Amino acid sequence: MDRKSVMKRRLQSIVIIFVSMAIFIVIWWALSIYFDLNYFPPPDVVFEAFFDSFVTPDPNLGITMGQNIEASFARFLEGFALAFVIAIPLGLLMGFMPWVDTFAKPIVELIRPIPPIAWVPFFFVAFGSFWNPVLTVFIGVFFPLLTNVVLGVKSVDPSLLDAARTQGAGRLTLFTKVIMPFSVPYLMTGVTIGMGVGWMCIVAAEWIAAVGGGVGYYILVQQQVGNYPYMFAGMIVIAILGLLTVTLSGYAEKMIRKRMGML
Amino acid sequence: MVAVKTDFLESNPDLVARMVRAHIDADLWIIDALEHPESANYTLLLQMGATFSARSTEVVEAALEHIKYSFELTPEVLDGFADFTEMFIDLNQTSLGSYDSIDDFVTDFVNDTMITAALSVQPSDEVLGTIDLGFLAGDLHQFARVVAMNSTVGGGKTLYETYGLNVVAANPAGYLNGGAVMDAFAGGAIDVGYLGAPPAILKKLNVGTDIKVVALANSEGSAILAREGINSFAELENHTVATPGPSSIQHLLLLFYAEQQGFQMKLEGT
Numbered sequence: 001m002d003r004k005s006v007m008k009r010r011l012q013s014i015v016i017i018f019v020s021m022a023i024f025i026v027i028w029w030a031l032s033i034y035f036d037l038n039y040f041p042p043p044d045v046v047f048e049a050f051f052d053s054f055v056t057p058d059p060n061l062g063i064t065m066g067q068n069i070e071a072s073f074a075r076f077l078e079g080f081a082l083a084f085v086i087a088i089p090l091g092l093l094m095g096f097m098p099w100v101d102t103f104a105k106p107i108v109e110l111i112r113p114i115p116p117i118a119w120v121p122f123f124f125v126a127f128g129s130f131w132n133p134v135l136t137v138f139i140g141v142f143f144p145l146l147t148n149v150v151l152g153v154k155s156v157d158p159s160l161l162d163a164a165r166t167q168g169a170g171r172l173t174l175f176t177k178v179i180m181p182f183s184v185p186y187l188m189t190g191v192t193i194g195m196g197v198g199w200m201c202i203v204a205a206e207w208i209a210a211v212g213g214g215v216g217y218y219i220l221v222q223q224q225v226g227n228y229p230y231m232f233a234g235m236i237v238i239a240i241l242g243l244l245t246v247t248l249s250g251y252a253e254k255m256i257r258k259r260m261g262m263l
Numbered sequence: 264m265v266a267v268k269t270d271f272l273e274s275n276p277d278l279v280a281r282m283v284r285a286h287i288d289a290d291l292w293i294i295d296a297l298e299h300p301e302s303a304n305y306t307l308l309l310q311m312g313a314t315f316s317a318r319s320t321e322v323v324e325a326a327l328e329h330i331k332y333s334f335e336l337t338p339e340v341l342d343g344f345a346d347f348t349e350m351f352i353d354l355n356q357t358s359l360g361s362y363d364s365i366d367d368f369v370t371d372f373v374n375d376t377m378i379t380a381a382l383s384v385q386p387s388d389e390v391l392g393t394i395d396l397g398f399l400a401g402d403l404h405q406f407a408r409v410v411a412m413n414s415t416v417g418g419g420k421t422l423y424e425t426y427g428l429n430v431v432a433a434n435p436a437g438y439l440n441g442g443a444v445m446d447a448f449a450g451g452a453i454d455v456g457y458l459g460a461p462p463a464i465l466k467k468l469n470v471g472t473d474i475k476v477v478a479l480a481n482s483e484g485s486a487i488l489a490r491e492g493i494n495s496f497a498e499l500e501n502h503t504v505a506t507p508g509p510s511s512i513q514h515l516l517l518l519f520y521a522e523q524q525g526f527q528m529k530l531e532g533t
Contacts, residue, residue: 213530
């Protein structure tokens with residue numbers, strides 16, 4: 001494809017995205033006017049609340065939306081980091097050593113179907129309001145990471161392993177020089193999925209309590225006092241944060257795949 | 264307090280009067296039982312409280328000492344509603360909107376005619392209608408509801424049944440807070456609800472959820488529980504306090520009292 005047609009296609013996409021967003025907002029507007037419910041505010045009211053939430057501290061929390069985002073984001077990163085340091089070594093081992101896989105799999109498969117949110121009431125009482133959201137994010141991110149790392153290790157091309165072996169690579173070298181690098185793109189797929197799940201977890205986990213605020217906690221508080229435009233503003237913040245992190249991680253995933261010649 | 268969705272009240276005043284009558288009878292039954300600690304009714308009261316609040320009878324008994332049960336919407340009660348409204352306005356939580364004054368709002372918030380109407384209600388063998396009821400989880404303040412739903416109290420029939428009502432609990436486990444009860448009103452899940460005044464005031468003003476207060480359920484009875492070693496309000500300094508949420512009466516009273524005592528409250532970790 002030449003440069004011109006690429007540009008043309010890009011422009012087309014931009015126009016379509018613009019139209020789709022416009023239609024979304026018009027439908028939202030129409031529905032909120034049609035139903036005329038006070039708890040379903042129209043877009044202009046929500047956008048006004050959205051911008052105001054960054055400027056005016058919330059009367060209940062005494063902090064602005066920026067500070068709530070900071071609190072949630074820190075928790076999100078902590079949960080993510082925890083999942084990272086546990087899921088990656090475990091996943092590599094499970095993929096590399098069959099007995100570890102056989103040993104860990106029943107436990108993993110038993111816990112994996114439990115929605116992260118179902119852990120919230122237990123985590124809250126067992127670990128307190130600081131660790132509860134962190135651990136909930138951890139659970140949400142851990143399993144997509146783990147399964148993708150295991151998949152990555154298991155997908156290593158046997159001819160690559162043979163080639164390395166004929167050149168005298170031992171088990172450790174195989175593991176560090178072939179298997180680990182090969183599973184990175186798979187790991188990144190897990191990271192991208194985890195990014196999406198992580199934000200869903202944090203909102204629900206903050207619903208019981210959150211030290212230093214948080215966007216999930218913010219949403220709950222606005223519901224309780226009946227400040228629905230601000231509640232929707234909080235929902236939009238979560239949407240933007242989720243979109244940003246997933247897009248960034250998706251981009252990183254693509255770059256890594258490209259560098260490793262997998263695209 | 265007992266609140267009714269305004270359109271339900273307008274189209275079913277008789278059912279509401281019957282509901283209020285069952286509430287009054289239950290209330291009087293509780294007051295009578297509390298005045299006679301040696302009676303069988305008192306024992307039954309403690310047992311009922313223990314069952315639905317999932318606490319021991321000792322805990323229920325201790326709690327009951329601090330709760331005042333009454334159904335009347337006296338001028339003092341209305342003043343209390345006005346005070347709560349004023350506090351919320353001062354806290355920037357709400358504004359009067361289209362109401363001219365706080366009194367104007369309170370007048371619209373309350374309908375005290377149902378208590379009078381309830382007094383002339385007669386028992387009915389026939390089921391005259393169904394009411395979807397909402398209430399809080401394990402809240403002893405709303406004891407009248409538990410008593411009215413108990414068939415031993417009514418002699419084989421619940422008080423609701425006695426007055427010809429089929430009362431259905433929309434959420435049998437109870438809602439988590441008054442804000443949720445107000446949302447149940449707004450979402451059409453309930454016709455009548457037991458909840459505290461502050462969340463009702465907030466959501467009526469902020470969201471326009473249209474309800475009327477038709478009777479009181481209790482006054483007083485909110486307490487601060489502290490870890491061992493904390494024996495006065497002042498000793499709470501630099502400690503973390505939890506409340507049932509920013510729209511609850513406990514939260515509001517805590518804010519109010521803390522300020523009065525010269526303390527400043529802030530969100531933990533900020």
